[in-house]
Amino acid sequence: xxxxxxxxxxxxxxxxxxxxxxxxxxxxxxxxxxxxxxxxxxxxxxxxxxxxxxxxxxxxxxxxxxxxxxxxxxxxxxxxxxxxxxxxxxxxxxxxxxxxxxxxxxxxxxx
Amino acid sequence: xxxxxxxxxxxxxxxxxxxxxxxxxxxxxxxxxxxxxxxxxxxxxxxxxxxxxxxxxxxxxxxxxxxxxxxxxxxxxxxxxxxxxxxxxxxxxxxxxxxxxxxxxxxxxxxxxx
Numbered sequence: 001x002x003x004x005x006x007x008x009x010x011x012x013x014x015x016x017x018x019x020x021x022x023x024x025x026x027x028x029x030x031x032x033x034x035x036x037x038x039x040x041x042x043x044x045x046x047x048x049x050x051x052x053x054x055x056x057x058x059x060x061x062x063x064x065x066x067x068x069x070x071x072x073x074x075x076x077x078x079x080x081x082x083x084x085x086x087x088x089x090x091x092x093x094x095x096x097x098x099x100x101x102x103x104x105x106x107x108x109x110x111x
Numbered sequence: 112x113x114x115x116x117x118x119x120x121x122x123x124x125x126x127x128x129x130x131x132x133x134x135x136x137x138x139x140x141x142x143x144x145x146x147x148x149x150x151x152x153x154x155x156x157x158x159x160x161x162x163x164x165x166x167x168x169x170x171x172x173x174x175x176x177x178x179x180x181x182x183x184x185x186x187x188x189x190x191x192x193x194x195x196x197x198x199x200x201x202x203x204x205x206x207x208x209x210x211x212x213x214x215x216x217x218x219x220x221x222x223x224x225x
Contacts, residue, residue: 032212044155044204044216051211090154094212099145103154 002027004093006102013081014110021076021105023065023091033074034092035065036101044090050074061085083111114138115207117217124195125225132190132220134205140185141207145214146178149202161188195224 007022035047048059055067065076086109091102114137142163147155160168167180179191200223206214
């Protein structure tokens with residue numbers, strides 16, 4: 001069955017710390033991978049996506065994610081977080097089957 | 112990115128009444144729109160896929176007679192919660208499927224059923 005797993009449900013970091021949020025997927029056939037972000041009081045928006053090509057994808061606001069096919073992973077990273085990165089982050093997969101979202105990771109960045 | 116609007120943003124209704132939520136794709140034509148439900152501190156739960164000009168496809172466990180979806184045009188999909196009950200209180204989010212399989216989300220509608 002298709003699934004997306006996010007291992008970290010809550011993450012608290014200090015400003016300038018490095019961030020890595022885990023995402024693993026189980027999805028048959030061709031898969032497209034996404035990270036969406038939901039800032040407090042705002043709607044979900046696309047952070048970055050991977051379809052094919054370079055497995056290291058760069059998104060907005062300094063975020064990047066690496067697709068590792070052998071590990072079925074698509075982890076999100078940022079070298080130095082800011083207070084404004086406080087939000088909920090969702091990993092998602094799509095392709096042959098329907099869109100599937102992970103359960104989300106709440107990131108809180110302390111100023 | 113594409114803009115998707117939802118109306119209303121908040122609605123409070125009495126138990127037993129019906130509530131209609133509109134989802135509009137403002138700057139592109141969306142043949143496919145999605146309706147999600149989000150519980151507090153949980154992920155998005157896909158309720159149904161709305162296809163313009165045809166019947167919606169509902170996910171397992173979602174009552175199609177209770178959650179009526181109409182996608183009459185390429186820019187508008189509506190979700191009607193019929194005979195609402197307190198357990199239907201939730202945050203409902205729609206999205207449009209755009210180019211590159213990206214979803215563009217609306218701001219959501221907070222439904223409270225008294």
